[in-house]
Amino acid sequence: MISRRILTLALLLAPNWASPTATSPSMLPPTVASSSTDIAAVQVNQLARSALNLALDIVINNTTSQESGGCTMEKLRVRRDWRAFSRAQKRAYIESVLCLTHLPSSTPAKDARGAKNRYDDFVAVHIVKSDFVHRTGAFLSWHRYFVHGFEQTLRNECGYTGDFPYWNWGADTEDMTKSEVFDGSDTSLSGNGAFIPNQPDISVDMAGYPRLNFTAGTGGGCMTSGPFQDYTVDMGPSTLSMPGGNVSSMSNPLDYNPRCLKRSLTTSILQRYANYTAIAQLILNYHDIWDFETVLQGVPGSGLGVHGGGHYAMGGDPGRDMDVSPADPAFWHHHGMIDRVWWIWQHLDLDDRQQAISGTGTFMNQPPSPNTTLDTMVDLGLAVRGAPVAMRELMSTTAGPFCYVYL
C-alpha cells in the first residue's frame, strides 16, 4: 500500500518529482545570495526544495532499513513552516506544549529544585549543559537532538500527532508583532510583553569582545495575551542580558524562581540578522563547518547571527538568557529553523558536510578542552532518559534516531 504520506510529498514536490535528476537549468539552486530580500526568499525556498529532493531520494533508495536506523517513507515526518499550519493544527501543537507544563517533572528536586513540571525538565537540562552545547563542536547536533527529544515527548506523553513547526524568520522582518508566531492570537505562542517605557539599550558582552548594543524593543514586561499568558518561567535567570548592560543571574539558576514570561519583540534585530538575504548568505557563502556555525551563532564582537538574532528579537526574559532560553515556548520554533538551515547547508554537499564537526567541548574553548569528534557522546539528561549517543548518530535527519525532512 502506498502511504498517504508518500502521496502528499509527491504532490508537494511536483513538478520535478517524477524525474528529480532531469532538472532544468532554471530549477538549479542558486549559488550566490541575492541582496534583494524578495529574491533571497525565493532562493532559500529553492535551496530547501533541492535539499528535500535529495533527502527523499536517500530515504526511497534505502533498501536496508538498518542502514538508516529504520527511516522509511512510511515513517518519515515533515517539519513545516508555522504559517502553513491550519488553525486547528496550531491549536493542537499549542495544546500539547501546554499539556507538558501540566505533567509532573521527572527531575529529582536535588538536581533542579525549580523543575516543577515536564516542560521544565527541558529547561533544566539546557541550563546544565549550556556551556558544553553553545559555541562548541556539539552546538548544532546537540540542539537537533534536543528539539527531537522535545518533539518525541510531545508525541509520547501528550498525544501530539501533528507536524513539528519552525519559525521562518525572514517572513517576519517587516513587523514581528504581526508574525503568526508572535501576534498574540489564540493560534500564536502569545505575543509581546507589556510596554515598559524609557528602557536603556541592551548591551551584549561576549567574553571581552566589543559590546553589541541594541534598542530594548517594543515590550519588556509580562505577556498580555495568547495561550501562554498564564505560563510560568520557573528557573533562572542565569545569563540574562538586561537593559542597561547588566547581566542578571541567580546564584543557582536551577532554583525555583517563578515569574511571568516577558518578551520585548524587536523587529530591527530580526531585520538586521535574520532577513532572507542573511539566511541565503549563511547557507551559500560559508563552505567550512567552522565558518558556517560561527556566522550562524554570530561572529563574536561583530554580530548576533541568525541564532542570536532570533533569540534577541524575542527579547525579554528568558529570550535574552542563553541558558534559560527554552523556557520561552517559541524556542522550539526558532531552533527548528536553525536545524533547517543546517540541514539545507548539509545537503548542498553531503559528502563533505554531513559528518563535518568543528569545535571543542567548552564554550569558546574556555576552559580549553579537546576537540569534539564523531565519537563524542552526548545526552539529554533527565529530560529524555536513555543511553548517551555518539555525535555521528546525530548528523543526518534521516538516520540514527531521526526520520524527518523540512518543507
Ligand SMILES: [Cu+2]
Ligand atoms: Cu541552546
